[in-house]
Amino acid sequence: MITAFFFRALDGKTWAVLAVLLGIGIALPLLSLTDPSFPLHVPTYVVALVGKYLCYALLALSVDLVWGYCGILSLGHAAFFALGGYAMGMYLMRQIGTRGVYANPILPDFMVFLNWTKLPWFWHGFDMFWFAAIMVLLVPGLLAFVFGWFAFRSRVTGVYLSIITQAMTYALLLAFFRNDMGFGGNNGLTDFKDILGFNIQAPETRGVLFFASAFALALGFLICRAVIASKFGKVLIAVRDAESRTRFIGYRVEGYKLFVFVLSAMMAGVAGSLYVPQIGIINPGEFAPANSIEAVIWVAVGGRGTLIGPIVGALLVNFGKTWFTSGVLAEYWLFVLGGLFIAVTLFLPKGVVGTLMARARKKPDETKAPGALSPIEASQAAEEGA
């Protein structure tokens, strides 16, 4: 049954994407371990960078699943990402043990110098990897479930939902900033030593983490693909396009939305948990509403409603960010990013991938791709419709 569920998803394109992702996941780390004189040698810097992008890509994918296929624009996905990251960070923190600067076997350093005497209850269990791994899925999933349960049942939709998801991540940002919360306040969790017994800074560990990110992204892609290809997925799209109509037909819209929202939050949590060991720090800055909005932008740039789009978008935008924030262009990065937001919404409403796909489809019969409106048509449509 489950095999069939995934099997249906495996068309040629999906195979290709999976192959490319896993290929990169294996090739890059291996090439980085080669001698620097080797012509195809990849510097570790690139591995670290691309590893980070892959985590962002998984976050983008999770945003796309709810926004592109179910019409829920969440401006709070960074919260799930950060919670997953914190769960992993807590595990890594506990792994430091007596190697912390104060050599306290139980308490993390930041608790020691702020005179905490015992470990808060929610830190227990995080010294075991399996527990942390479950929490990476459970905490974001639970938050999404509770939040979605209330929001979808009360039929909070559209703009209102976007804004309260933003309020949620903002409230969490403020809460995690508080030192009394016991998550290291503004500095967050850092100074990690090792993961599962391996030195976290060793190139080999980095390589494995990189592969894990690529693998998680591939798995996430496969799951999304399977969900979309199933009958369930068709209902999701129906909810996106005409929620009331779907409800009147007899579907329990809340249930569909809730499931996909929780799934998406868990994916974001996994992305966060892989991001933290590669970056070496997690702090409340990750909850910033601006981060969530940026993730939405990656999806929009790549093309929402396509599964490859968000991956491409996250890679493109982040590559641009890396590249524009160095050297002489440093002061102009925000102009470029801002300009990109405007250009994409105005000229590429279907994103890069969406537009290319529409173009490819259009070639044989030269008909107009539905949805890809020119600005003038869009404004006409707006005048007529809204």
Next chain:
Amino acid sequence: MLNKVSRTIGALATAATIAVGATSAFAADDTIKVGILHSLSGTMAISETTLKDTVLFLIDEQNKKGGVLGKKLEAVVVDPASNWPLFAEKARELISQDKVSVVFGCWTSVSRKSVLPVFKELNSILFYPVQYEGEESERNVFYTGAAPNQQAIPAVDYLMSEEGGAVKRWVLEGTDYVYPRTTNKILEAYLKSKGVAEEDIMINYTPFGFSDWQTEVAAIKKFGSAGKKTAVVSTVNGDANVPFYKELGNQGIKAEDIPVVAFSVGEEELAGIDTAPLVGHLAAWNYFQSIDTPENEDFIKKWHAFIKNDKRTTNDPMEATYIGFNAWVAAVEKAGTTQPDAVIDALIGVSVPNLTGGFSTIMPNHHITKPVYIGEIQDNGQLDVVWQTPGLVVGDEWSDYLPDSKDLISDWRAPMSCGNFNVKTGKCGGS
């Protein structure tokens, strides 16, 4: 429509090519590269942009003198955009891609914590020029800003003295992040050790960028009216200060009644406020623009010429950058190489002139010696020194007033080479 898209993409591509050309045009082999890691956009740009200009200015001055080891210095500027993960990414880029010999950067503690693993892994040098909470000593980092004992404790000493008003009651007001939390912990322990009772200390925290201070200022006023001389020790961070001081001024809290001594308010922050109602409130730093020494006058003159603006202020983190930069230059000359291990060893013991007429020495704990000044806010936005420590104060990375850190010491010289040596257990804690 599609035509338009392809044109846009074309334009972007052209811009990109130009930009690549511009970046790579910088590369040259006969120079020593210096990385600058300060935010130029986002919320921290307000403080950090000045430091970027300061390093550029110092590099320019050094090159006029002939550079270092006969080579010119070349600045590599990146923008971590006030985004902490981006700090780590940019640090990695500077060290492994641009191959810089040293990095000057970071402002907030969290940005320093973000880049720490990178500097350790790739073994490079970071000069950190901002006052911070201490509780850290890393081999790859040199802390040229003040540790708590070089700022907070002397300030409290001054207020407790007869001259400072013999303060008996204390409000510790801070932004809720690690620097104020730690500083206030240290101060609380210090005050109690000086016989201040629990009920004479009030601690309060507000969020970042807090702007509605009515309730807090009213609470301070109330706390201050218990018949004992009261002072406020403020670790309120950057942006929240302007509304805080405005509210103080408007609610009529005069410095003669309840003085406020701040650790994060300098010339640059005051430039954004009308300081007339604030005259007499205090700030503790290791440098003030108003300090009258030939070195400082010369520095300000050249800085104004470089930045082409006579009104630009100078401040303490700028002096810390100045000290760090000159110490690095001296150490490279001493070691005869820019190789990090040699320079890290050479840096200890290096003594360079500071801007207040003395010398600052890099100590084995990677902190430096500094004089401490208490300045009073003047109506022209400057701070006038009213008190100073008799001699230089050595930065104390592990505070003596925190129970778990009082047994730790740091010495990065050869036999010990440890940032957190526990004198009780005789072991290097973090290894």
Next chain:
Amino acid sequence: MRPFPSRLAALAIIALTLFGVLRPAFGADLTAQVNALGQGDYAALEKAIGDLAATGDPQVAPVLDALSNGDLYVRKSDNAVVKATKSGSGFTLTDPVTGAALGEAGRSGVTKIKVNNKIRGLVRSATGSLTLMSADPAQRRSAAADVFRSGDPAQIPLLDQAIAKETDPGVKKIMTEARAAAVLKSDMGDADKIAAIAVLSTRADQDALAMLASTASGPDGAVKSAAADAVASIQGQLKLWEGVQNIWYGVSLGSVLLLAAIGLAITFGVMGIINMAHGEMVMLGAYTTFVVQEIIRNSYPELFDWSLAIALPLAFLVSGAVGVLIERSVIRFLYGRPLETLLATWGISLILQQAVRTYFGPNNREVGNPSWMSGAFDLGNIAITYNRMWIVVFALGVFAVLMLVLKRTPFGLQTRAVTANRPMASSMGIRTPLVDALTFGLGSGIAGIAGVALSQIDNVSPNLGQSYIIDSFMVVVFGGVGNLWGTLVGAFTLGIANKFLEPYAGAVLAKILVLVFIILFIQKRPRGLFALKGRSVEA
């Protein structure tokens, strides 16, 4: 009996002669004493101030004022104390006592006499006693307040004289209180002290509480118990005032939220555009104020008190024009796609922020408070600051004008028509594109006006807008999109709730609690406090 009047007469004659003859000598003596201010350290300075104050000479007061303002310098050539004002690169010197011009000096020719808070406090109580008999009631009032604060028992005889002479009842009251404060610190008898406690307990404010509290912690006895009773009664009264104070703070915070949100209530609430660049419109307004003040400072300093009035229309025009530009160039292509306006306007906000940062620099810019916006007045036992009060008034004023525009003008009618039913409005001959542009311009312009007001209480920096954007959205959503009254009620509700929570939960937790409350509230009423009633299934 005989010798007495003659002795009196003799005394009078001696006094007169002394006065007449010694008058110039007195002045010379004063100069010597003033010069003593410049010798030695703080301790010597304290003594010199004490000596000067002890002369009782009214001429001393301006000298001490100059000292406390940091205008007194020591001339290095002869160690004379002079009053110096900056002129060019040097100083213009005057005699601090007579005001006679003493020529110029270079920067290195004089050294400033440094004062600290302790010295300023001393000077304040010294000038207080010196100006207690001044002809100007305002000066007497502030002198009495100074003496009250210092509570120096040595001033009691002087206060007695002043009280006897005083005609203004308000000033007299303060003087009596000052006397009571001094009595408490003196070694006078218990009866006097208990009377003094009674006087102070009628004052019933923080200052009186402070004085009584220190008496109440003194040695046991009738005085102590009277003081303790008074402290208890004042504390009870102050508790009540605290509630009033919280409401006022809440109203004031609410008015700030209202100002920040009201423009958004139009662009988001009425037009349905998720305008993330709204905060930047506020910022542009604040920067307009800065530019206006800068021009005024440099060219027309006498107009400074009018700077806000001049900045208001300009800020409206600047932000409004930018708003119209944004609407025409970007937003008009996005009607009907609200979530995409979010992305585009977020992009616009980034560009505007960085543009301001590039042009004005990343630092805070100084925007001054005009004199009518500075200071505070007491209403009962709470201090109401003028800037907060005017902002409350201003916010309500803006709201009223906006309501009038929307409900009573042809433009308002057209706006409402277009929002309600665009095709219908269009076919009735309304130029919908023009109305769209102007409505967006109106919302943005009002944000600009808000910026003028917020520049008075907050940083003027490129980050200004960002700190208000989330709060603004919360207010509009909480109040109910599309309903200006909802925004009004929402802003004040959230403001007051926040300020009542703050003393108990702390500022951070209070804010989190308010956010959680909004999230829960939206679950209960998904359309906000005042939902627009409609019949459509999917609004």
